[in-house]
Amino acid sequence: MKAEQKILPDATSLITAAAEHFVSTARSAIAKRGVFYVALAGGSTPKGLYEKLATSPYIEQIDWARVHLFFGDERCVPATHDDSNFKMARQAMIDLIPIPAENVHRMPTESGDAADVAVRYADTMKMVMDGAPFDLVLLGLGPDGHIASLFPETPALDVTDTLTASLYVEKFDSWRVTITYPVINAARQVIVFIAGEAKAAIVNDITTDAVSGLPVQRLAPENDYYWFMDKAAAGQ
Ligand SMILES: O=C(O)[C@H](O)[C@@H](O)[C@H](O)[C@H](O)COP(=O)(O)O
Structure with a gap:
């Protein structure tokens, strides 16, 4: 399935459009099913978006007690480490919104054992969501075409029998844990x-089919699928 592209003039309007979209997605999930399950991304x-959501008028429009x-x-670093995606999201948003602590499901990275973290996090997902799909999976795009921590030429790309995978990423000399393609593809909505400007080359390569088989190109969302871009990235 091809993504619907939403192209905004600049980074500021991109964030505003994304915040409005996030709010309406959350409200509609809560109205229909009483809960909103969202997977956050790392990256700048x-x-x-997280910083924006923690401010008026967005923060008041979401019933955070119904958000997971x-x-x-x-x-795979402690939650207090500067590389931690949880720490980034906590500082940008989580500490500022009225969400119950038990609705925040971070990866239990303190053991430092990525394989163990992956197994435990898959268990948490099963326990909390009880087989329901994510309402929204947010993703960033790396210049090498990676999304989440699905990096090119890593075995994690081929994991289809578990909700999560662990992997070693050579170029960052770091261990990571990621949700797998089946989880992303089954989501009710996926946004990249x-x-x-630093993303213009990869976006152009993808949209002109100059490259193939990159992690982002292997995505096959079953439901709503969007790319939110600014003009600098879209090359316009
Ligand atoms: O933890 C991570 O590294 C991410 O989840 C990763 O997939 C990120 O979203 C992209 O690398 C884009 O990052 P930027 O938005 O910073 O370019």
């Missing part, structure tokens, strides 16, 4: 955030 573009925050991927 999603961070701007998960992480689509995590670096792409901002800035």
Whole structure:
């Protein structure tokens, strides 16, 4: 399935459009099913969205007690480490919104054993969501075409029998844990955030089919699928 592209003039309007979209997605999930399950992404573009959501008029429009925050991927470092996606999201949003602590599901990275973290996080997902799909999976796009921590040429790309996978990412010399393709593809909605000139080359390569088989190109969302981009990334 091809993504619907939403192209905004600049990074500021991209974040505003994304915040409005997030609010309406959350409200509609809560109205229909009483709960909103969302997987957050790491990276600088999603961070701007989290900061926005923690401010007026967005913060008041969501019934945070009905929101469950998960992480689509995590670096295998303690929650207090600067590389932690949880720490980023906590500082940008979680500490500022009225969400019950038990609705925030971070990856239990303190053991430092990525394989163990992956298994435990899959158990948490099963326990909390009880087989329901994510209402929304937020993703950033790396310049190498990675999404979540599904990096090119890693075995995690081929994991289809579990909800999560662990992997070693050579270029960052780091262990990561990621949700797998079946989880992302089954979501009710998937959004990839792409901002800035540094992403123009990869976006152009993908949209002109100059490359193939990159992690983002292997996505096959079964439901709503969007790319939110600014003009700098879209090359316009
Ligand atoms: O933890 C991570 O590294 C991410 O989840 C990753 O997939 C990120 O979203 C992209 O690398 C884009 O990051 P930027 O928005 O910072 O370019």
